[in-house]
Amino acid sequence: MANSNACTHDPLALDNQVCFLLYSASRAVTAAYRPLLTDLELTYPQYLVMLVMWEANVAGKADCKMTVGQICEKLYLETGTITPLIKRLELAGLLTRKRLENDERVVCVSLTEKGEALKSKAAAIPGELLCRLGISPEALLPAKRMLEELNQKLLPLLKGGE
Amino acid sequence: MANSNACTHDPLALDNQVCFLLYSASRAVTAAYRPLLTDLELTYPQYLVMLVMWEANVAGKADCKMTVGQICEKLYLETGTITPLIKRLELAGLLTRKRLENDERVVCVSLTEKGEALKSKAAAIPGELLCRLGISPEALLPAKRMLEELNQKLLPLLKGGE
DNA sequence: CACAATATAAATGTGTGCAATATTATTGCT
């Protein structure tokens, strides 16, 4: 009975808003990652870019390269967010940026050795996070399915929506 | 079969990360709110503050006042976020800020008439949002329960965690 | 070839988030 709003139906009540739950959960997860990522000197969005790069590397595309546009597409983010972020990762020595010779509009991003090497350290993070939160990977499966379903409706809004 | 990662178990694969789903869903919901809130000239975090104020008003606490600290607590945000945000709402004429007379450390936030009046316009937003997304309120209940459960583990991290 | 239309990034400006520090006021202790 701690929460007196459990049975109300006021659509403007904070406690009734799924959106606020998402917003808070997202910030909380990022906060949970923070101490782990600090060890790698990465922020969460920077970590996401590294995930994309590591994945592209495994896929073995040419020389483990991704264009800025491809990274934006994967993460549903705009160049205005990605460009400065990538520059910081370049400054940290994890990535390199180079314009394509045949089309100088596109910027090609590649992992450095240091960036590639960081993957092994990062591999421990997802497990460690769940451990700290006391959540088993299996317990996460329904949540994952639910979020995938939700995102199927929501993500179009991050492309050309409205 | 569009997604070839459905059956892999690489914990660093972007598609396997619940956290990324949360992160994307949160941004997408904010994006969905944006066009609706633009009509009220509010951003999503500003809207959250207004929700808190409207709720306090209904509760009839004294003079519909909340302190900065109470707002921070409700939204799990820091003063570094809330203070400038409230100042913008004050500039927009929706709120007033005043230090308590008996304790000048605490800043008391109150709705103006304009701020109070905005509630009726805002009331239509949650329904309109679901309508646009093609989601029924009932379909949202399982998601809500799941997020509440998740937040129970996560939100302590936004207080004094780690 | 000229030239408009398109494509890809970058730059700019505003608004969060958040950690760390500073400011000011109150309280508790002696």
Added chain:
DNA sequence: AGCAATAATATTGCACACATTTATATTGTG
């Protein structure tokens, strides 16, 4: 009263997010 400890905000600095504008390069059309 004096003074350290505590409390509540504010300030600062950095890193996203995102809309808008700009810069540059490519493509398509006549």
